[in-house]
Amino acid sequence: MGIIIKAMETDSEKKGKAYVHWKSWHESYENIVSKDYLNKLTLEKCEEWAFQWPENTYVALDGDKVVGFVCYFGKGKDAPGVGEINAIYVLSDYYGTGVSKKLMDVGLEHLKDYHTKELWVLKDNSRAISFYKKYGFKEDGTQKEIKSLGATEIRMVK
Incomplete structure (x- = not known):
């Protein structure tokens, strides 16, 4: 696999990212977030965001x-010195192949000048939480209820 x-x-890459x-x-959140939210999360909506x-x-x-x-970004004036991994997703056929690691390495490389790195993850997404812990992220106790998702996110920092 190259x-x-x-x-x-x-x-084409934006459409692929949206897919x-x-x-x-x-694939991953069917039993974690509300079915209503997933029904509203269309491919067209994801394409709109990608563009x-x-x-x-x-x-x-x-x-x-x-x-x-x-996806990554610096928090700017809201939190100088903090960079965030905003999203990292891989198709399930590529779980365990090292693709997620390569993507995380690139994201963190772009955030290397930030003294703190953070990300938000669904509290019940144990697979992702385990992955982030391998990179030294730790839960900091901050969480937020996302009503539209019917789920809770937790913040992890490094």
């Missing part, structure tokens, strides 16, 4: 197929 990690640039976003939520916010996004390509992505 996975390439690169900045998301083309319309991974949509598919990942429907609206393309910056700071890297995609994992297997040939021409987008199989994962990572």
Whole structure:
């Protein structure tokens, strides 16, 4: 498997990122978030977001197929010195292949100048929490109820 990690640039890559976003939520969160939210999370909505916010996004390509992505940003004036991994998703067919690790490495490399890195994860997403702990992220006790999801997110910091 020749996975390439690169900045998301083309319309095809944005559409691929949108598909991974949509598919990942429907594969991974079916028993974690409300069915109503998942029913409203359409591929078209994910495409809209991919085209609206393309910056700071890297995609994992297997040939021409987008199989994962990572998004990151600095918190700016709200929290100087804090960078956030905003999203990291990989198609389930690529679990355990190292794609998630490659994406996380790229995201963290772009956040290397921030003294604190953070991310938010669904409290019941034990697979993701275990993955983040391998990178040194720890739960800091902060959580927020996301009513639209019918779920709780927790913050992890490094």
